[in-house]
Amino acid sequence: MIVADKKPIEEIIEELGAHEKILILGCNECVTVCEAGGKKEVGILASALRMYFLNQERDVKIDEETLQRQCDHEYLEEIRDKVDQYDAIVSIACGVGVQFTAEKYFSTPVYPGVNTCFMGATEERGLWTERCQGCGQCILARTGGICPVSRCAKRVLNGPCGGSSDGKCEINKEVICAWQLIVERLKALDRFDDYEELSPLKDWSTDRAGGPRKVVREDVQP
């Protein structure tokens, strides 16, 4: 899933400036799972903002709405009839949702209420860790299902580097060396010979090099 983290409320208040009719817009997907932008967080943010504006003796209308997704036309259309009632939207979906909402409602300012961080997994409640950077050319088959692009600080493709010590990364003793994990996993799979093979030069043109990416699937297009 896409993992996001809450923005400090002070930053959101600053973004909102003098707006007086604000819609807080949540998303029922990834940001709900990582407890940053779902229905519950919409309620918490709306309450905090109402309190703030009340203390400031400002009459600001704060409404709440949570869509199934903010990255699909059909769900974003659900608010079309009411968008005109607001002079700003705070989207607490990921950056995709914020942008898609802004594209759809072109004349309404849309502000981000979360920081979108990475694609990751829930290790335990309240702990999400990165697993994928969407480099566009998956090499997990060669690395025992552990991604050095997203999990190695240097994105080393033929690791470990000299900074790996006792299975930990030089950047932080709490960070496990991704290549240590790869080696252990290849051994467990009885594929340690794969480790001896040098990784071919990575083609970063499927990553961000070459500009924004798209996936076209003619077989599913209408």
Next chain:
Amino acid sequence: MGLQQKIEAKEFVILAEMEPPKGADVSRMVKNAQKVKGMVDAFVVPEMSNAVMRMSSLGGAMILKSKGLETVMQLNCRDRNRLALQADLLAANGCGISNVMVVKGEDPGLGDHHQARGVYDLDLPELLAAIDGLQQGRDMAGIELNGAPEFLVGSTVEAGARDKSPELILDDINRLGQAGTRFFITPPLFDLAAIEPVWKRVNREKTTVIPTVLLLKSLGMARYIARNVNHTFIPDTLIERIQGAPDKVRECIEIASETIRTLKKEGFGGVQIATIGWEDKLPEILKRI
């Protein structure tokens, strides 16, 4: 008089682009540069323009400097992060290179190593701020330097580009000027009318605008640019002129010289002559100005 003094004195400067080799043999670059020694004020050494891998600008500039030639080193945002950019600026200044020109750098996808990752850790205003900081004796982390470098800083601006609005260009000039840019090099210019909307409104006292004069090599090249290069305008009359000339190369050289003469007369700060591979034609162009 050096490049900086000439720019400060508002004298017309002549820069010549000198591509470093794709390889370690620098003899041709050195020979071509030496042929016009004394006729140009400085050689601009591009930093892997069009994202094509070749010798670095720092290396090329140091080699030319060792032959007693003044250079402008280019720094692009594409290939280095903030550590490497600052390190190379210090290295350049330590080696006596004091003219730098900052550019964004084309995306690696356009070059000959299209699978490479672009860095773009810093944008142009940020890089300019970093240079300013170094000159004030501190790096980007705020740590004091053992000796501050001094630079004459230039950049590019899309003045005269047919696909850019003059307002945006003027805004760019203001922003980059405030960030420390002392001279601005434009894309190739073939028609004064293309740059007029910017040239009329720019603060000429404060801004040194240096158009690029590109040596056309053939009728085909002129037509290709006219049709496909968005930021360069080549008028039909110029294409017809090359078409009608008995010696097309000679005509192209004359066009370049003529453009330089016109720009000088119009009060521009100078020209950058780009010959892309035909650096041996520089003496002929310069002889006629």
